[in-house]
Amino acid sequence: MSSLPPQFFALDADTVARGLLGATLLFQGVGGVIVETESYDTADPASHSHKGRTSRNASMFGVVATAYVYRSYGIHWCLNLVCGTQPGGAVLIRALHPTHGLDVMATRRGLDTERLLCGGPGRLTQALGISIEHDGLPLDAEPFQLIAGAAPAIVVVGPRIGITKNAAALRRFGIAGSRWLSRGFGREVSTQSVPRYNEGH
DNA sequence: CCCGAGATTGACT
DNA sequence: GTCAATCTCGGGA
Numbered sequence: 448m449s450s451l452p453p454q455f456f457a458l459d460a461d462t463v464a465r466g467l468l469g470a471t472l473l474f475q476g477v478g479g480v481i482v483e484t485e486s487y488d489t490a491d492p493a494s495h496s497h498k499g500r501t502s503r504n505a506s507m508f509g510v511v512a513t514a515y516v517y518r519s520y521g522i523h524w525c526l527n528l529v530c531g532t533q534p535g536g537a538v539l540i541r542a543l544h545p546t547h548g549l550d551v552m553a554t555r556r557g558l559d560t561e562r563l564l565c566g567g568p569g570r571l572t573q574a575l576g577i578s579i580e581h582d583g584l585p586l587d588a589e590p591f592q593l594i595a596g597a598a599p600a601i602v603v604v605g606p607r608i609g610i611t612k613n614a615a616a617l618r619r620f621g622i623a624g625s626r627w628l629s630r631g632f633g634r635e636v637s638t639q640s641v642p643r644y645n646e647g648h
Numbered sequence: 649c650c651c652g653a654g655a656t657t658g659a660c661t
Numbered sequence: 662g663t664c665a666a667t668c669t670c671g672g673g674a
């Protein structure tokens with residue numbers, strides 16, 4: 448069981464978003480395998496960081512390998528991992544394959560069907576108990592734990608969900624065939640494999 | 649100051 | 662398929 452090296456998060460957001468697929472994300476021991484991500488950076492009009500720093504997105508401009516947690520639609524929390532070659536980059540964690548603490552997640556989620564425990568950015572923060580209190584925390588220390596895992600054989604790529612600016616950019620990444628994705632990917636399939644940070648345990 | 653848009657979700661027709 | 666819930670931000674009055 449190996450942690451993701453800190454320098455991994457200094458790579459560009461697209462590479463990090465791909466490379467996180469297959470890794471295990473735990474929060475206080477609860478979580479699962481990352482199966483879906485999206486990448487953002489300051490050059491991207493869809494990114495919260497595009498128009499500069501505000502009180503909400505401040506942690507996006509902090510050091511890499513920390514969490515950026517923001518409130519979505521006034522109701523939900525969304526978890527990003529800060530990364531990039533320049534300040535202002537992040538990867539949104541959109542879905543997990545739940546493997547640790549399923550009972551805790553089910554309680555927090557209100558006895559949902561298993562597939563909806565962690566499938567969706569708002570759902571997974573609720574299942575793991577992540578909120579604004581955890582904004583800015585480092586990812587290599589409790590309560591977070593990030594463990595490298597087996598690289599997926601095939602990564603699917605497509606447009607990001609729920610955005611209108613720069614909507615055509617192919618910056619959503621998923622493990623092909625996973626039943627834990629928040630939504631399907633249509634036909635845009637990439638056979639590119641991920642970089643080397645996901646060697647098997 | 650007011651108001652619309654937004655990296656969402658769940659309830660409902 | 663439609664729609665409301667309810668924070669944060671930014672643009673216009």
